Amino acid sequence: MKRKVKILGTGSYVPKRIVNAQEIDVIIGKTEGWSEKKSGVKQRYFVEDETASYMGAEAAKSAIEDANISLSDLDCIISASGTNEQAIPCNAALIQKQLGLEGSGIPCFDFNSTCLSFVTALDMMSYAIDQRRFQHVLIVSSEISSVGLNWSQHESSILFGDGACAFILSHSNEASGIIASKMETYSEGAIFSEIRGGGTKIHPKNYSEQSANDFLFDMDGRAIFKLSYKKLPDFLEGLFNQTGLTVQDMQMVIPHQASKSAMNIIRKKLGVKEERFMSIIENYGNVIAASIPLAFHEAIRAGKLKRGDLILFLGTSAGLSIGGIILEY
Amino acid sequence: MKRKVKILGTGSYVPKRIVNAQEIDVIIGKTEGWSEKKSGVKQRYFVEDETASYMGAEAAKSAIEDANISLSDLDCIISASGTNEQAIPCNAALIQKQLGLEGSGIPCFDFNSTCLSFVTALDMMSYAIDQRRFQHVLIVSSEISSVGLNWSQHESSILFGDGACAFILSHSNEASGIIASKMETYSEGAIFSEIRGGGTKIHPKNYSEQSANDFLFDMDGRAIFKLSYKKLPDFLEGLFNQTGLTVQDMQMVIPHQASKSAMNIIRKKLGVKEERFMSIIENYGNVIAASIPLAFHEAIRAGKLKRGDLILFLGTSAGLSIGGIILEY
Numbered sequence: 001m002k003r004k005v006k007i008l009g010t011g012s013y014v015p016k017r018i019v020n021a022q023e024i025d026v027i028i029g030k031t032e033g034w035s036e037k038k039s040g041v042k043q044r045y046f047v048e049d050e051t052a053s054y055m056g057a058e059a060a061k062s063a064i065e066d067a068n069i070s071l072s073d074l075d076c077i078i079s080a081s082g083t084n085e086q087a088i089p090c091n092a093a094l095i096q097k098q099l100g101l102e103g104s105g106i107p108c109f110d111f112n113s114t115c116l117s118f119v120t121a122l123d124m125m126s127y128a129i130d131q132r133r134f135q136h137v138l139i140v141s142s143e144i145s146s147v148g149l150n151w152s153q154h155e156s157s158i159l160f161g162d163g164a165c166a167f168i169l170s171h172s173n174e175a176s177g178i179i180a181s182k183m184e185t186y187s188e189g190a191i192f193s194e195i196r197g198g199g200t201k202i203h204p205k206n207y208s209e210q211s212a213n214d215f216l217f218d219m220d221g222r223a224i225f226k227l228s229y230k231k232l233p234d235f236l237e238g239l240f241n242q243t244g245l246t247v248q249d250m251q252m253v254i255p256h257q258a259s260k261s262a263m264n265i266i267r268k269k270l271g272v273k274e275e276r277f278m279s280i281i282e283n284y285g286n287v288i289a290a291s292i293p294l295a296f297h298e299a300i301r302a303g304k305l306k307r308g309d310l311i312l313f314l315g316t317s318a319g320l321s322i323g324g325i326i327l328e329y
Numbered sequence: 330m331k332r333k334v335k336i337l338g339t340g341s342y343v344p345k346r347i348v349n350a351q352e353i354d355v356i357i358g359k360t361e362g363w364s365e366k367k368s369g370v371k372q373r374y375f376v377e378d379e380t381a382s383y384m385g386a387e388a389a390k391s392a393i394e395d396a397n398i399s400l401s402d403l404d405c406i407i408s409a410s411g412t413n414e415q416a417i418p419c420n421a422a423l424i425q426k427q428l429g430l431e432g433s434g435i436p437c438f439d440f441n442s443t444c445l446s447f448v449t450a451l452d453m454m455s456y457a458i459d460q461r462r463f464q465h466v467l468i469v470s471s472e473i474s475s476v477g478l479n480w481s482q483h484e485s486s487i488l489f490g491d492g493a494c495a496f497i498l499s500h501s502n503e504a505s506g507i508i509a510s511k512m513e514t515y516s517e518g519a520i521f522s523e524i525r526g527g528g529t530k531i532h533p534k535n536y537s538e539q540s541a542n543d544f545l546f547d548m549d550g551r552a553i554f555k556l557s558y559k560k561l562p563d564f565l566e567g568l569f570n571q572t573g574l575t576v577q578d579m580q581m582v583i584p585h586q587a588s589k590s591a592m593n594i595i596r597k598k599l600g601v602k603e604e605r606f607m608s609i610i611e612n613y614g615n616v617i618a619a620s621i622p623l624a625f626h627e628a629i630r631a632g633k634l635k636r637g638d639l640i641l642f643l644g645t646s647a648g649l650s651i652g653g654i655i656l657e658y
Contacts, residue, residue, distance in 0.1 A: 003460075051529075051530055052528075052529055052530070077514070082417065083416075083528065083529050084527075084528040084529065085528045085529055085530045086523065086524060086525050086526065086527065086528040086530050086531070087412075087477075087524035087525075087526065087527035087528060087544075088411065088443055088522060088523050088524040088546070088647045089443055089516075089519055089522065089523065089646070089647035089648045089649075090441045090442055090443060090647075090648065092442075092514070093514055093516045093519050093647070093648040093649075093650070094516065094519060096514060096516040097516035097517075097519050101516070102515065102516040102517040102519070103515060103517050104515075105513035105514065105515060105560070106513075106514060107512035107513060107514050107650065107652075108442070108514035108516070108648060108650065109440060109441065109442035109445075109446075109449045109512070109514075109650075110439075110440070110441040110442070111438060111439070111440065111441075112419045112438065112439040112440075112441060113419055113421075113437070113438035113439070114417055114418055114419060116438075117438075120438045124453060124454070124457055125453070127453075127456035127457040127459075127460050127462065128453055128456040130456075130460070131332075131456050131459070131460070133456065144529035147529050147532045147534075148416075148529070148532065183436035183438070184434035184435075184436060185406070185421075185422055185425060185434065185435060185436050185437035185438075186431065186432060186433075186434060187418075187422045187423070187425040187426035187430070187431040187437070188426075188431040188432055190418055190422050190423060190426050190431070193417060193418070194415065194417050194418065195415060195416035195417040196415050196416075197415065197416065197533060198413075198415065198416035198527055198533055199381075199412065199413040199414045199415040199416055200380075200381055200412050200413065200414055200473035200476050200477070201380055201381070201414045201415050202415070203476045203477065203544070204526060204527055204533035204536045204544040205476075205536065205541065205544060207533045207534065207536040212534065215416075215532070215533040215534060217417070231434070317418070318417045318418035318419075318422070319418045319419065319422040319437060320418075320422075321422070321436065321437065321438075323436075
C-alpha cells in the first residue's frame, strides 16, 4: 500500500571550490585527460572551509524555501550520510544547531548505510510519516569525501566529490507516495569498500605512517560491480513484483552515481534510454549518499520531472547493499 | 494508536575482562574507593580481543534463541550504537557477516543518536513493523567505550563500560506494543558531550600529541544534567499526554544508565520507588546505547518483568537529546 508521503521540497549546496579533471590528473601524476576518461567526471567540488553541518544546513534552507514552509514547521531532522562531521554527537544535531534551531527540541538522529543512507532514511521514515508521527521531516545528506581519499588508489580517488542535498518529506493525502521499496545486504562484499580505521577497531590513536591507509577509503570497484550486477535482476524483480509496474513505466531512473562506466552498463541492462536515466556524475562526481537526492534535485531543476511522474531510485553501497524505491512524485 | 510490535527475545554479551573500581582508582591515581564513590560503578567490562561486531553477533544469537526463532527468520538487521567498529561499512553489515549471514541479503543499516540509538531504532522501526514491512527485526547495540576514554578527565572516564545487547522486535497481534514515544533534541547542549575528532572535521590523519584529546570523549556532566533536568518535566508531560497513563502505572522505569547520582535524582523527581527503577550501572557502568536494552534484559532475567507489564524507557544522549518510549511488554 502506497505510503502517503510527498517530497515537498528539495535543496542542495556545493562547496565553493571546483576541482576539474585536469587538477586530478596532476594530483595523481597522470597525463591530461586520464582521470576524466577513466571516471567520466569532468569536475567535482571539494570543501575549502565548509563543514558537513554547514553544507547540510545550507541545503536544508533551500529545501525549506522550495517547500514553502518555515524552519519551525519541521518536526524531525535526519542526517543520512556515509560520512560524519565528528564521532559524537550525531550529524543531525550539528545541522540543527547550524539552522539556529538549538532550542527547538526538534528530534535529531542519523541513518547510515553508506551510499544508500538517504534512500534508507526515505524508506524507513515514510512509515512514520504515513502513520502521522511527523508532518514535515528534513532529511539531509551532507558528504565530505575529499578528506578521506587515498590518492595512491586511482580507481577510487578520481571518482568522488563533496556536497549536500536535502529533502522535505511530508505527510500528504494527495497522489504522491512511496509505492514500493526494497533493500538487500550481502556482507560477503563488506571488504570491497571500506575505511577500516576511525572506529573502535583501529582507533585514531593508532594513526601512524604505517597505518595511514587504514583511515582512507579502500575500494575494489570490479568486485563491487560483479556482485551487485549478479544480484540486480532478482532484486529488481522483487521490487517491481510489489507493484503492477515495470521499469518502462518509470519516467526517470535516478541511480546512485557510482561511476560512469558502471552506470552505463546498468542503464543498458535495464533497457532504459539515456534521457530517462539521470546522470550528474560528470559535474559532481560520486557524492556518496547525496548522489541520488542530488540527481533527483537536478532533474527537477532541469524540468525533467513533474508531479505524478513515477520514479525509481536505485543504488548500491558499501555493505554490500542494494536499495531501491519506486515513488510517485 | 499502539504499534503492534513485541519484544520477542533479548540477549546480551559482555567482554571477558572485568575491570573493578579498584583498578580504575589505580589508572587515574586516586585512593581506593574514590571512583566507586563518585560514579556508583563497582565494576564494568572492557574488551580484550572482542570487536563490536563479534559482541553484537553473540548478543544477537542469544536473543534469537530467546525468541525461539532461527537466523533465517530475520528480515532486517539494525545496529543502534553510539560507537562504530570502522568508518565504512555500517556496523549492521559487519554483524550480519559475523552471524554467517553474508549471502542472505537481509537488509542492514545503522541508527545513531549516541546513547539513545537503541531507543530511536525501536521507536522508528515500530512503524515499519506495525505496517508489516518486516516480521522479525534484529536491533543490536554493541558498544566499545574503553578505547575512547580520556583518563585525565575523571568525571567521564570512571563511568563507562563495554558490552552488547540485542532485541528481536517482531510484528504481533497480541497485546504487546509501543503505546507512545517521544524524542527531543536541544543542540544548545551539543558541546556538552563530544568526540570532536574522527570524522571529516578533524580527520584521523590530523592525529598528534597536541590533538589527541579531540579523539577522546569529552563531557561536561553538570551541564548535561542541568539542561536535561530542566527539559524533563515538559518532556514527560508530552509523552504521557499521548496516553491515559501516569508514571505510577509503569511496572518498571528503565532509565539510561548515565551515572548513579543523576539516576537517583531523576528517580526521586519521578516519584518512583527503587524497586521500580532498574539500575545496572553498579555492575556494567554506562554502556552507551546498550544501557537501556541491557537494563531491560537484566530485569527480565531477574524475573522483575512479565508479559503485559507497562514499561517506560527513558534516556538522554549527546545532542543533547531526551527520548522515551512507553510500551506494553
